[in-house]
Amino acid sequence: MRTVLRRPDFRLLFGALLASMAAESILLLALAIWVKDLTGSDGLAGATIFAIIAPMTLAPLVGWVVDRYRRRPFFVAANLGTAMLLTPLFAVRDRGDVWIIYVVAGLYGLSYLTLSATLSGLIRQLVPSELLAEANGALQTVRQGLRLGGPLAGAALYAAVGGWLLATLAMIGFVSAAAVVGLLRTHEVEPAAATLRWPAELGVGLRHLAGEPALRRALLGYGLGSLVMGFSESLIFAYVDLGLGRDAAFVGVLVTVQGVGGLIGGLLSPAVVRRVGEVGALAAGVTFFGPAALALAWPDLRLGVLALLLAGVSLPLTMVGLNTLVQRRTPPGLLGRVTAASEALVSGPQALSIGAGALLVGAFDYRVLFVVVGVVTTAAGAWLWRGRRLSPPSPLSPTPSTPPPPPPLLPSPRRSPESLVDHEVIAATRRESWQ
DSSP states (O other), X not given: OHHHHTSHHHHXXXXXXXHHHHHHHHHHHHHHHHHHHHHOOHHHHHHHHHHHHGGGGGHHHHXXXXXXXXXXXXXXXXXXXXXXXXXXXXXXXXGGGHHHHHHHHHHHHHHHHHHHXXXXXXXXXXXXXXXXXXXXXXXXXXXXXXXXHHHHHHHHHHHHHOHHHHHHHHHHHHHXXXXXXXXXXXXXXXXXXXXXXXXXXXXXXXXXXXXXHHHHHHHHHHHHHHHHHTTHHHHHHHIIIIISOOOGGXXXXXXXXXXXXXXXXXXXXHHHHHHHHHHHHHHHHHHHHHHHXXXXXXXXXXXXXXXHHHHHHHHHHHHHHHHHHHHHSSOGGGHHHHHHHHHHHHHHHHHHHHHHHHHHTTTSOHHHHHHHHHHHHHHHHHHHHHTGGGSOOOOOOOOOSSOOOOOOSSOOSSOOHHHHHXXXXXXXXXXXXXX
């Protein structure tokens, strides 16, 4: 990761994302706690998370909007907009104002999807193709590190100072991110004008995912695994209570262990992508979740610690593999739509899985459900592994410590080497059949 962090432009973006991801990590859990505090209802508190996930249904529209604008100014505007949409939280006083938190949560979910789609294009623009896995790995390492203490810090801050000051701190994080990205000096061209009617333009991202063999296999395999991975959100409480005989607060200890595994996975993920390719890294991540779930079917704390470490390693491997694959196999003009569509296709099954797990854990033995999770994710990972040749390894090429000078303002009659690579890769992969 040191190679990509030597690039001044990426270091600026990295610093900006530190601020925005910190704001995100302290905000999400605090909104649900705020609802719980005002209403006393666990169900209403959980509905806050659903409000954040619900805007995923608008992914095609969000991606289409993102692709209509240049990445850097749009990313700046989206961060400032996110800070502004938090201002209604200052009007929350009692139970009757809970609807305000839900509205803000929904708008924040829409903003999260927008920022993710824009960020993917901005990284692709700033970082050479051979360093994309390094860049995504660096960001995942930070994200996993923030998971260690961010949500707990947000909960503690809410308890100490209340929701309004917490909203202020989150707003500062997003404004800081916008200010830092505003310092970037990148050469961007205006996006090409739409060539299709707008309904067809909205569906271009989904059609690209369905038509590109590596992306199609990645999303089908990961989607299958996601249909059961979310069970663990509820099963872990039964494991702690019924299996280990401890109170629910001990879940926080296990989440910390999983966060340590996430840090390890984030650091290792670029090397795994270089070794086995993007689909191979995704397959490894999904497969690792299988033995972790099977181990949790046996209530033993030592085995549980190893299982949570392995589950933590799996998450950054899947995300770095999928994000890098999307960035490398998608023309820049479609990247917003394709990223938003892939985000929705992954988050949708996860949301259904979380809800189903909450229902099933009351009807079946948690150990049986962990076995189901282990078997399904292992099978999904094995199927993905069979298709790893759809994205062969790409060793890290020697790259100078400073980025190359910006291209001339006058357009060249010949396409750039990166553009040639994009079109050659797309043409070649479309000829490949299912493995």
